[in-house]
Amino acid sequence: xxxxxxxxxxxxxxxxxxxxxxxxxxxxxxxxxxxxxxxxxxxxxxxxxxxxxxxxxxxxxxxxxxxxxxxxxxxxxxxxxxxxxxxxxxxxxxxxxxxxxxxxxxxxxxxxxxxxxxxxxxxxxxxxxxxxxxxxxxxxxxxxxxxxxxxxxxxxxxxxxxxxxxxxxxxxxxxxxxxxxxxxxxxxxxxxxxxxxxxxxxxxxxxxxxxxxxxxxxxxxxxxxxxxxxxxxxxxxxxxxxxxxxxxxxxxxxxxxxxxxxxxxxxxxxxxxxxxxxxxxxxxxxxxxxxxxxxxxxxxxxxxxxxxxxxxxxxxxxxxxxxxxxxxx
Amino acid sequence: xxxxxxxxxxxxxxxxxxxxxxxxxxxxxxxxxxxxxxxxxxxxxxxxxxxxxxxxxxxxxxxxxxxxxxxxxxxxxxxxxxxxxxxxxxxxxxxxxxxxxxxxxxxxxxxxxxxxxxxxxxxxxxxxxxxxxxxxxxxxxxxxxxxxxxxxxxxxxxxxxxxxxxxxxxxxxxxxxxxxxxxxxxxxxxxxxxxxxxxxxxxxxxxxxxxxxxxxxxxxxxxxxxxxxxxxxxxxxxxxxxxxxxxxxxxxxxxxxxxxxxxxxxxxxxxxxxxxxxxxxxxxxxxxxxxxxxxxxxxxxxxxxxxxxxxxxxxxxxxxxxxx
Numbered sequence: 001x002x003x004x005x006x007x008x009x010x011x012x013x014x015x016x017x018x019x020x021x022x023x024x025x026x027x028x029x030x031x032x033x034x035x036x037x038x039x040x041x042x043x044x045x046x047x048x049x050x051x052x053x054x055x056x057x058x059x060x061x062x063x064x065x066x067x068x069x070x071x072x073x074x075x076x077x078x079x080x081x082x083x084x085x086x087x088x089x090x091x092x093x094x095x096x097x098x099x100x101x102x103x104x105x106x107x108x109x110x111x112x113x114x115x116x117x118x119x120x121x122x123x124x125x126x127x128x129x130x131x132x133x134x135x136x137x138x139x140x141x142x143x144x145x146x147x148x149x150x151x152x153x154x155x156x157x158x159x160x161x162x163x164x165x166x167x168x169x170x171x172x173x174x175x176x177x178x179x180x181x182x183x184x185x186x187x188x189x190x191x192x193x194x195x196x197x198x199x200x201x202x203x204x205x206x207x208x209x210x211x212x213x214x215x216x217x218x219x220x221x222x223x224x225x226x227x228x229x230x231x232x233x234x235x236x237x238x239x240x241x242x243x244x245x246x247x248x249x250x251x252x253x254x255x256x257x258x259x260x261x262x263x264x265x266x267x268x269x270x271x272x273x274x275x276x277x278x279x280x281x282x283x284x285x286x287x288x289x290x291x292x293x294x295x296x297x298x299x300x301x302x303x304x305x306x307x308x309x310x311x312x313x314x315x316x317x318x319x320x321x322x323x324x325x326x327x328x329x
Numbered sequence: 330x331x332x333x334x335x336x337x338x339x340x341x342x343x344x345x346x347x348x349x350x351x352x353x354x355x356x357x358x359x360x361x362x363x364x365x366x367x368x369x370x371x372x373x374x375x376x377x378x379x380x381x382x383x384x385x386x387x388x389x390x391x392x393x394x395x396x397x398x399x400x401x402x403x404x405x406x407x408x409x410x411x412x413x414x415x416x417x418x419x420x421x422x423x424x425x426x427x428x429x430x431x432x433x434x435x436x437x438x439x440x441x442x443x444x445x446x447x448x449x450x451x452x453x454x455x456x457x458x459x460x461x462x463x464x465x466x467x468x469x470x471x472x473x474x475x476x477x478x479x480x481x482x483x484x485x486x487x488x489x490x491x492x493x494x495x496x497x498x499x500x501x502x503x504x505x506x507x508x509x510x511x512x513x514x515x516x517x518x519x520x521x522x523x524x525x526x527x528x529x530x531x532x533x534x535x536x537x538x539x540x541x542x543x544x545x546x547x548x549x550x551x552x553x554x555x556x557x558x559x560x561x562x563x564x565x566x567x568x569x570x571x572x573x574x575x576x577x578x579x580x581x582x583x584x585x586x587x588x589x590x591x592x593x594x595x596x597x598x599x600x601x602x603x604x605x606x607x608x609x610x611x612x613x614x615x616x617x618x619x620x621x622x623x624x625x626x627x628x629x630x631x632x633x634x635x636x637x638x639x640x641x642x643x644x645x646x647x648x649x650x651x652x653x
Contacts, residue, residue, distance in 0.1 A: 165347045168637050170588030172595055173629040176610065180617045181358055253471065260473045261596060266615060279476060283600070288479055289498065291487045300476035307471035 054320050061316030064309035071306055075123040082117035089113065097287070100294050107294035109278075110285040118278050119298050125274035126306070129190055130256035136194030137255070138201055138248050145205025146240065149213065150232050160206065167199040172261065179267040186269040193258050197251065204247055208240045242321045249314035253307045260303050275299040333645065340641035344634050351630040356399050359623055360392065384408060403627055408620040412612060417624040421606065427501055428605030432594050434521065435528035440583060443533040444576070447540025451575075452567055454545055462537065469534035475596035478527040482600060486523060496523050499602035524601040528593050535589065539582050544575040577647050584640035587633045 034042075055061050074081070085091045094108035101107070106115035148159035175192050182188040212218065213236065221231050262268060263276030264283070273281060278299040282288070287295040387395070387408070410417050446466070450459040469477075488494030497503070497520050506513045547553065548571070556566045598607030606625065613621040 161343075161346065164343065165350045168344075168347045168588075168630075168634055169351060170591045170629050170633045172588070172592035173610070173626045176595075176614050177355075177358065177622060177626045180614055180619075180622060181361060257471070257473060261475070261592065264473070264475055264596065265599075265611065276473070279473075279479070283479065288483050288487060291483055291489055293480075293483050293489055296476070296479050296483060300473060300480070303473055303476065304468060304471050308468055311467060311471060 051320050055316055058316040058319070060312045064312035064316070067305055067309040068313070071123055071127065071302070071309075074120055075127050078120045078124055081120055082114070086117040087113055087121050097290060097292050097295070099292075106298050107292070109281060109295055110287075115278075115295055115298055118273065119275065119302060122273055122275045122278055122299060123302065125186070125269075125272050125277070126256055126259060126303070129186065129193070129259045129274060130252050130306075132190045133193035133197070133255040133259065134248055134252045136190065137198040137251060138244065140194065141198035141201025142205050142237075142240070142244055144198065145202035146209050146232055146236055148202065149206040149209025150228065150236060163199045163202045163206070166196075167203065169196075171196055171258070175258065175262055176265065176267070179262060184267050184269060186272060189259060189262055189268055192262065192267075193255050197255065197258065201244065201247055201251065205240055205244060208243050209236050212236050212239045246314055246317035246321045249310055249317055253310035253314065256303065256307055256310070275303050336645050337642055340638055340645075344638040344641075347634050347637075348631065351627065351634070352400065352403055355403075355623055355627055355630075356396055359619055380409075404624075410613075410618055410621040412616050412618045412621065417621050420609065420621065421624060421628060424604060424606045424609050426605075427603060428594055428598070428607060430517075431521065431524055431598070431603055431605060432528065432590060435525050435532055435593075436583075436590065438525070439529045439532035440536050442529070443536025444540045444579060446533070446537040447542075447579070448544060448567070448572055448575075450537070451541035451544030451548075452571070454548070459541075463541070466534040466537045469530055470538065472531065473596075474527060474531040474593045475600050477530060478524065478597050478600040481523050481527055496520075501604055524597055524603055527597050527600075531593055532590065535586065536579065536583060540575065540579045543578040544571060546578075547571050547575045550574075577644070580647075581640040581644045584636045584643070587636040591629050591633065 086093075089111045094104050094112040094114060096108060096110050096112045098104065098108045098112075104114045104116070106119065109115060109118065144159055144163060148156050148163065150156070151159075175196050178192045178195065179188060182192065218231060218235055221235055226234075259268070259274060260276035260279070263274050264280045266280055266284075268274055268277045268280070270277070276299075279296065282292070282295040282299075404418055408417075409415060410420055413420055446462050450462045453459055482498060483489055484492055484494075486494050486496050486498040501520050502508055502513060502517050503520075506516050508514070508517065553566060553571055556570045557563075561569075594605065595607040595610050597603070598605050599611040602608060606628070609621070610625050612618070613625060616622075
């Protein structure tokens with residue numbers, strides 16, 4: 001399978017040619033002259049089906065997906081599993097820093113709250129922050145990357161230089177500085193991760209945009225009088241998107257790790273602890289010196305499981321979207 | 330001017346551009362903080378009135394004038410650390426060596442082990458060693474380094490169940506031991522075991538993945554087919570032909586990813602109370618100690634920018650194709 005086959009959206013073939021592998025699509029060559037939009041939709045859904053069939057064959061990708069679905073369900077069901085008062089500091093019912101018992105399968109924290117309940121509620125925060133931060137960074141990265149690649153003049157060069165600057169600045173010190181200035185809150189941590197992690201995406205998108213811009217169909221679009229906006233939104237973006245999506249999955253993994261680190265350093269929302277926030281609680285309340293392994297082990301294991309799941313899915317998607325890059329996975 | 334000199338000039342200029350950007354950003358970001366700056370800079374500390382007067386006089390100058398002074402010499406800050414009431418650069422100077430010792434040891438060990446694993450896995454891609462090592466390195470790569478440190482600390486420092494805690498739970502040396510004596514050196518090494526292991530394991534995962542990927546990139550190249558066609562042994566093809574070429578991107582990536590090393594140092598030093606720059610950053614941010622935070626951010630950025638310039642130049646020296 002070539003790169004082009006995996007890319008949905010307007011590929012190089014003119015609108016008059018039927019989709020090359022559209023056997024399952026409703027508009028076959030015999031169904032009369034199909035409309036351009038229906039043709040595009042059929043081609044896209046065929047590409048999606050092909051990608052899914054390929055994804056299903058990857059054992060590690062499917063394992064990652066399974067883990068994610070599990071964590072997603074737990075996060076959604078948190079209020080059903082543990083009513084909100086179980087993680088309130090004042091309504092806690094357990095002994096402080098008690099090892100696992102039947103009532104508290106993962107023990108308790110310094111104020112007697114169930115670690116299991118904290119971890120289940122933490123899943124919501126960690127996942128939401130990871131996804132929202134990735135969305136933000138992907139938006140910034142894609143917009144800057146497409147523009148940097150599309151505009152050849154000083155504007156593109158300036159955007160590219162700007163990306164390079166941001167790429168070099170070390171992430172954690174920058175994030176700490178930003179989070180200190182903005183203050184500790186859930187929204188701010190999303191902003192901080194989003195604003196600091198886009199340069200990688202921008203660089204990737206720019207490279208892909210440059211490759212796409214050299215293709216004949218963009219020359220054709222220009223010759224027919226298509227403006228910059230039309231070229232970018234209708235031709236460049238649809239061809240860059242699959243790569244961005246694969247990259248996004250890998251970005252979520254990084255965003256969740258970043259969130260964990262920042263929360264551990266005390267920059268998260270203290271009232272809604274994520275997994276990193278729980279680890280911060282364990283560290284600052286001396287869980288380690290009393291050997292309270294049940295306080296430290298579960299949140300970290302959850303981070304590893306979710307980050308690994310996103311990484312495996314991302315690597316599988318990368319192989320599907322860009323087989324040449326993917327061979328290394 | 331030859332193409333090599335032009336390339337060198339360009340990468341140095343780009344590095345200086347980034348540096349200027351960091352300095353400007355660093356200056357204006359902290360001027361945006363809400364509230365009385367005097368309170369922020371002296372938080373929770375008894376300061377003699379004349380010092381407050383000096384600080385106020387400094388901060389009352391026009392913003393542009395302050396900026397020009399800062400730009401002229403970003404290291405000559407007149408504002409003391411709020412927590413330690415000392416010039417920030419003195420504090421940083423005291424802490425640099427502990428960090429260099431810890432991080433340097435971890436990087437050396439990790440790059441040796443990591444490249445070895447990467448070469449073995451990449452050369453026989455898909456075989457058992459590769460599958461196991463890739464699984465392990467990906468898992469380690471998904472791990473928050475400070476969490477690994479906490480687990481090691483609880484298990485081998487404090488002791489869990491039948492595992493006795495034999496290693497020190499923090500610090501760089503037992504109080505009262507002379508660091509220049511042999512006993513002192515051994516004591517420091519004993520304190521280094523857990524934090525170095527933590528950092529090494531996390532760095533190693535990255536280096537092994539990078540080395541494996543770049544070796545696999547070389548596998549399809551024609552010169553390897555030629556080497557094999559000459560009848561060279563597999564071992565020689567790997568050692569003399571494939572690995573030297575694959576090492577190139579790995580070496581530069583190790584330098585380029587210094588930002589990642591810095592992150593590890595901040596959190597792992599915090600967990601092990603290692604008295605270096607990382608722990609200083611943690612203290613500064615918990616304050617928050619604005620003057621100190623500003624200085625540390627500048628220092629880390631400079632370190633990473635310089636490493637990037639070196640990586641660029643090194644790459645050009647090692648691979649002449651880049652210079653074109």
